[in-house]
Amino acid sequence: MDEQAKKILLVEDDPNFGTVLKDYLMMNDYEVVHAKNGMEGFEKFKKDDYDLCILDVMMPYKDGFTLAKEIREKNTDVPIIFLTAKAMKEDVLKGYKVGADDYLNKPFDSEVLLMKIKAIMQRKATETVADSKQFEFKIGGFDLNSKLRFLTYKGGEPTKLSPKENELLRLLALHENDLMPRELALTKIWRDDNYFTSRSMDVYIAKLRKYLKIDDKVEILNIHGEGFRLVINAE
Amino acid sequence: MDEQAKKILLVEDDPNFGTVLKDYLMMNDYEVVHAKNGMEGFEKFKKDDYDLCILDVMMPYKDGFTLAKEIREKNTDVPIIFLTAKAMKEDVLKGYKVGADDYLNKPFDSEVLLMKIKAIMQRKATETVADSKQFEFKIGGFDLNSKLRFLTYKGGEPTKLSPKENELLRLLALHENDLMPRELALTKIWRDDNYFTSRSMDVYIAKLRKYLKIDDKVEILNIHGEGFRLVINAE
DNA sequence: CATTTTTGTTAACGTAAGGTTAAATGCTAT
DNA sequence: ATAGCATTTAACCTTACGTTAACAAAAATG
Incomplete structure (x- = not known):
């Protein structure tokens, strides 16, 4: 049943944090592609199909919101989770406008992230059957x-x-x-x-x-x- | 189902790195032909059908881009992956619209390469069935x-x-x-x-x-x- | 029943995408 | 080199979309 590893696009400019997070996700049986900035993130996104995007908001060259907007133009359905530095109300709001599925304040508990991911994947799995493919x-x-x-x-x-x-x-x-x-x-x-x-x-x-x-x-x-x-x- | 080993043309002038990479790929069940420069690469390419080309960009006699262009003239469909030195900016690469499927900066994580290869093969596999042979x-x-x-x-x-x-x-x-x-x-x-x-x-x-x-x-x-x-x- | 809130409808406007044509550029073979 | 294509670039025009505004109607509120 649970055939294919879910693929996650992780866009995070902090190399340490990014690597740690990537490893953690991979340990939990996700396939992870790590991009180091928004630019790179978009390139990677175009090249493959992902089940989830995790985007840091504050990044050089192209911030997470801008990236999300570009991603949305290409794909209205991928779930997006934002990582924000602090509980900035405006950030959160802006994120939801782009169609974010969730957001997390750094630093966050990695288990919480995992739960959120699971919940989102679950939701998508049940949604998709009825909704997404019907034209x-x-x-x-x-x-x-x-x-x-x-x-x-x-x-x-x-x-x-x-x-x-x-x-x-x-x-x-x-x-x-x-x-x-x-x-x-x-x-x-x-x-x-x-x-x-x-x-x-x-x-x-x-x-x-x-x-x-x-x-x-x-x-x-x-x-x-x-x-x-x-x-x-x-x- | 997974019948035939996929054939890869690897063109890389650094003998050490080339051999290591070749061995690594072969360990992962790919058939690999290794050419030591662009000249030789093109000869080998003409002699056989490949599922993928991995080309180093910086090579004596004939660089990777030139080789790619020649390859493209003979075959519009083979996926090409370029190996480039870190120094090279994306802007430079963009000038060469040869239709690369991906780029990798040296030094790179061999697992990443493997993933990219898999992804490309996958993509081609689904594309090719109906498309490629109908004229x-x-x-x-x-x-x-x-x-x-x-x-x-x-x-x-x-x-x-x-x-x-x-x-x-x-x-x-x-x-x-x-x-x-x-x-x-x-x-x-x-x-x-x-x-x-x-x-x-x-x-x-x-x-x-x-x-x-x-x-x-x-x-x-x-x-x-x-x-x-x-x-x-x-x- | 007067007033506020929500919905219905139409038209105008700004922007983006697509259509058309011609000139400039590139390419190939002579 | 140059003639003859193929292709790209450019300029300009048309259409398509979506938002906004303005006003009308309907429903809720109290």
């Missing part, structure tokens, strides 16, 4: 191809969807007939939850409703203060 | 002979394609009706991913579209921010 949805009379980003109604001309439209509709479809919390879309798609992103999301809901209008069995309902619900009515 | 495609009313670089429409006069046109169309055809990521073409064909190569690719997309225009069942669609899709519509 085709039947939504009433529509077919959504989420990989190629198009929406077809009864085999007619496909409508092209923008990335945001596509992700939002996909998320709604994953929660078909169920509540899709506002906050979920904002953190997953917009990676930030504030007044403006929320407004932006509303704009996209409007766009989707327009697309879906031709099928009156399909509608997006609002649940005030909670989120939205993609409803597919029977014939 | 004829039916694209709607067209026939593409990718070996001779001919594009024929309904048995008419063949159009000659330039190398880049040909490779790009072939890559699109390999992903027929599916997304062909921009980045894939840039790394595989242009061996570099920047503003200009990207622009260049667009120019070639335009050329291909012009060729394909006579058949209105065939079109190249853009998926904004992702890549292109060669669509072949039914009758």
Whole structure:
């Protein structure tokens, strides 16, 4: 079952600490690639697939947040853990905006890190099955191809969807007939939850409703203060 | 499953280091041919098929980059790993867009090399199966002979394609009706991913579209921010 | 029922990506 | 050297996206 060693990209400029951490992780059966700065980290990231990234925040050439942002552009799903020097509130906040899964203040207990890693891997393992690999949805009379980003109604001309439209509709479809919390879309798609992103999301809901209008069995309902619900009515 | 020992061409002028490295690789079940300079390296390369080349950069008679370029002329697919002295900055390397799969700074950890080799072999293994050996495609009313670089429409006069046109169309055809990521073409064909190569690719997309225009069942669609899709519509 | 909060809708704007064309450069073979 | 390609660079244009703003409507609050 637990076939393949999970691969971790560790980006840490302090050579001592980095090596120690790497060894520790490897002792715990992870495959670890160690990059010494953000620049190198990104190169390594591009070259391979990783199950987790651990990024130091303070680094020369390219700090951890910038690196995370670049990584996110290429891959929306890799979990990221930040290592921060002190409990800087802003740092933490900034980290979550980029879609961090966790953060740790240095110095930290290595066992805690290990637990966090395990938890994240676990989460990903169960998430992935249902979520991550599903790209085709039947939504009433529509077919959504989420990989190629198009929406077809009864085999007619496909409508092209923008990335945001596509992700939002996909998320709604994953929660078909169920509540899709506002906050979920904002953190997953917009990676930030504030007044403006929320407004932006509303704009996209409007766009989707327009697309879906031709099928009156399909509608997006609002649940005030909670989120939205993609409803597919029977014939 | 893991049938044949992978064959590695090692070109390294330092006899001590070269021998040690060769032995180390052979201990890890690779078949290794060791050449002592670029000249000899190229001779050996021509004489056999290799799964990987490891080239020292600094060598008398013919340096690693020059050798790599010659190798590339004969074979666009062999992975190449460069061994460079620590002093050399990445900037210097970037000038040589030979399509290296990786770089290693001497002195390096032999385990790291081994991991890189494994990763590269793995990558190639999954890529190669479907891809590497296919040279004829039916694209709607067209026939593409990718070996001779001919594009024929309904048995008419063949159009000659330039190398880049040909490779790009072939890559699109390999992903027929599916997304062909921009980045894939840039790394595989242009061996570099920047503003200009990207622009260049667009120019070639335009050329291909012009060729394909006579058949209105065939079109190249853009998926904004992702890549292109060669669509072949039914009758 | 007045007021605040949340959502709906449309349009405008800025930025980035892609499309097109032509000129400059590079390459190869004569 | 130079003619004839292939390819890249450049400039310029168009389209696509996403955010923001402004205003309207609906729902909650009290």
